[in-house]
Amino acid sequence: MSVPYLINSDKGYVPASQRIPSVVKHLVSDRAKKALDLVERFVEEECIPADAVFTQQIREAGDAHSSNIVGRFESHPSVIEDLKKRAQELGLWNMFLPKNHFKEEGAGFSNLEYGLMAEYLGRSITASEAVNCAAPDTGNMEVFAKYGTQEQKAQWLKPLMDGKIRSAFLMTEPQVSSSDATNIEMRMHKEGNEWVLNGQKWWSSGAGDKRCKIYIVMAKSDPNNSSKYKQQSVILVPADTPGVTVHRMLGVMGYDDAPHGHGHIYFNNVRVPDSNMILGAGRGFEVVQGRLGPGRIHHAMRSIGSAEKAMDWYLARLNDPARTPFGKQLAEHAIQLERVARSRVEIDSARLAVLNAANTIDEGDAKSALKEIAEVKVEVPGVLMNVLDRAMQAYGGAGVSQDTPLAQMWASGRTMRIVDGPDEVHMIQLGRNESKRGGALLKRIEAQKEKTRELMKQYGLKNEDPLAINRVSGKSKL
Numbered sequence: 001m002s003v004p005y006l007i008n009s010d011k012g013y014v015p016a017s018q019r020i021p022s023v024v025k026h027l028v029s030d031r032a033k034k035a036l037d038l039v040e041r042f043v044e045e046e047c048i049p050a051d052a053v054f055t056q057q058i059r060e061a062g063d064a065h066s067s068n069i070v071g072r073f074e075s076h077p078s079v080i081e082d083l084k085k086r087a088q089e090l091g092l093w094n095m096f097l098p099k100n101h102f103k104e105e106g107a108g109f110s111n112l113e114y115g116l117m118a119e120y121l122g123r124s125i126t127a128s129e130a131v132n133c134a135a136p137d138t139g140n141m142e143v144f145a146k147y148g149t150q151e152q153k154a155q156w157l158k159p160l161m162d163g164k165i166r167s168a169f170l171m172t173e174p175q176v177s178s179s180d181a182t183n184i185e186m187r188m189h190k191e192g193n194e195w196v197l198n199g200q201k202w203w204s205s206g207a208g209d210k211r212c213k214i215y216i217v218m219a220k221s222d223p224n225n226s227s228k229y230k231q232q233s234v235i236l237v238p239a240d241t242p243g244v245t246v247h248r249m250l251g252v253m254g255y256d257d258a259p260h261g262h263g264h265i266y267f268n269n270v271r272v273p274d275s276n277m278i279l280g281a282g283r284g285f286e287v288v289q290g291r292l293g294p295g296r297i298h299h300a301m302r303s304i305g306s307a308e309k310a311m312d313w314y315l316a317r318l319n320d321p322a323r324t325p326f327g328k329q330l331a332e333h334a335i336q337l338e339r340v341a342r343s344r345v346e347i348d349s350a351r352l353a354v355l356n357a358a359n360t361i362d363e364g365d366a367k368s369a370l371k372e373i374a375e376v377k378v379e380v381p382g383v384l385m386n387v388l389d390r391a392m393q394a395y396g397g398a399g400v401s402q403d404t405p406l407a408q409m410w411a412s413g414r415t416m417r418i419v420d421g422p423d424e425v426h427m428i429q430l431g432r433n434e435s436k437r438g439g440a441l442l443k444r445i446e447a448q449k450e451k452t453r454e455l456m457k458q459y460g461l462k463n464e465d466p467l468a469i470n471r472v473s474g475k476s477k478l
């Protein structure tokens with residue numbers, strides 16, 4: 001494929017495919033390597049320059065409307081449609097659906113291969129949508145592809161895969177701790193062939209976009225079921241169903257993320273047919289678990305890309321000849337170099353952990369990779385925060401202003417410690433599972449000590465383990 005790119009000013013440029021970490025290189029097909037190089041160049045040369053156009057088009061739509069907020073959310077920047085066309089010409093579309101589970105629907109890449117690509121997508125605010133790999137649509141498309149009926153697929157998956165509509169996933173509620181989904185209160189009850197929904201949801205990402213046509217909603221259909229994991233169902237609610245009201249849009253540390261946004265939505269006697277049920281009544285937990293596994297690592301992959309972008313900006317500032325505090329360039333101040341080195345170590349280690357999680361999913365499924373997914377879900381946002389903080393610091397006042405992308409990246413990156421379940425939930429699960437090995441380890445360590453005692457005797461040595469005391473008699477066991 002010939003690539004009519006003009007920009008390649010960086011003489012030391014080494015394509016992404018040649019920078020794949022060596023431990024996973026053998027797992028990446030030649031086709032994926034070619035696509036990876038294309039993704040990198042598409043992002044660097046077309047999406048990143050278009051990011052400012054996207055932001056400006058939204059701002060102008062707000063300014064032109066009598067209500068700035070409505071104007072921003074009603075806008076649909078034309079630059080994004082141009083980028084989508086360009087991505088399709090390049091064959092970069094829907095790369096996120098992994099080939100081992102979605103032979104028909106996907107673009108034929110593994111999670112690991114997509115992970116390498118998603119890193120580049122994470123460097124731009126337009127790139128993920130441009131290649132139709134943006135959250136929450138990616139997770140929602142997986143739900144349709146995995147659990148949808150033929151009718152649901154035709155009605156919703158097809159236009160989503162074609163990039164014609166967008167979608168939202170509605171689980172979190174303002175009045176309960178939603179990180180524990182058994183708390184979800186929204187009720188749905190059956191009347192004839194219809195389900196009737198009442199309640200409220202918030203942090204419904206994507207609901208601000210006028211192209212968002214379908215909500216995937218979790219609600220309580222059987223509150224008295226003896227299993228608290230069988231009380232919920234997941235059902236499809238078209239955004240224009242009577243009784244649905246987008247009450248307001250939420251901000252993330254002052255950013256509205258328009259036109260996508262995060263909605264607070266009321267449901268008042270919202271009626272949908274039984275055929276809108278996903279998988280079956282009472283199986284909501286299965287659907288949610290199936291959706292969140294891969295989605296969590298997509299966020300982690302993009303966060304590595306954000307961290308690399310922060311690093312680019314950091315290095316550019318350190319080497320800017322116009323910046324010479326206390327008589328020398330920033331790059332000559334040792335404290336900055338130590339921070340650069342620390343950032344490099346953290347990013348490279350985190351990337352390996354992400355790729356390992358992706359490959360573990362490829363070898364089994366998201367369930368068999370619970371530990372690896374939890375590790376990166378917790379670790380990567382921390383690394384991103386560290387690197388962004390160092391980069392922002394190096395820019396001084398500019399670092400926290402709108403003149404660099406760093407402040408907005410920080411606001412968005414910080415949410416990763418909360419979205420798809422807060423850090424603590426993953427840490428507890430990880431800690432609990434690790435701790436389960438403790439009993440067996442205690443026995444092994446005791447057996448090793450016993451063996452040491454035997455060896456000591458055999459070699460005629462005195463065993464000097466001061467802790468080898470009989471608890472009852474207080475005498476040495478030796």
Ligand SMILES: Cc1cc2nc3c(=O)[nH]c(=O)nc-3n(C[C@H](O)[C@H](O)[C@H](O)COP(=O)(O)OP(=O)(O)OC[C@H]3O[C@@H](n4cnc5c(N)ncnc54)[C@H](O)[C@@H]3O)c2cc1C
Nearest residue numbers: 169170171172177178179203204205415419420421422424
């Ligand atoms: C930008 C953004 C986008 C989002 N997009 C969506 C979306 O599209 N759809 C959707 O449904 N939701 C979405 N969410 C919501 C998100 O998933 C929830 O905010 C998250 O799961 C936490 O739930 P909660 O807000 O109800 O907080 P709670 O469940 O009340 O948790 C609050 C805090 O309590 C602490 N905590 C919780 N559990 C434990 C524990 N076991 N041990 C110790 N401490 C604990 C943690 O510090 C946690 O942050 C989004 C959130 C943000 C910020």
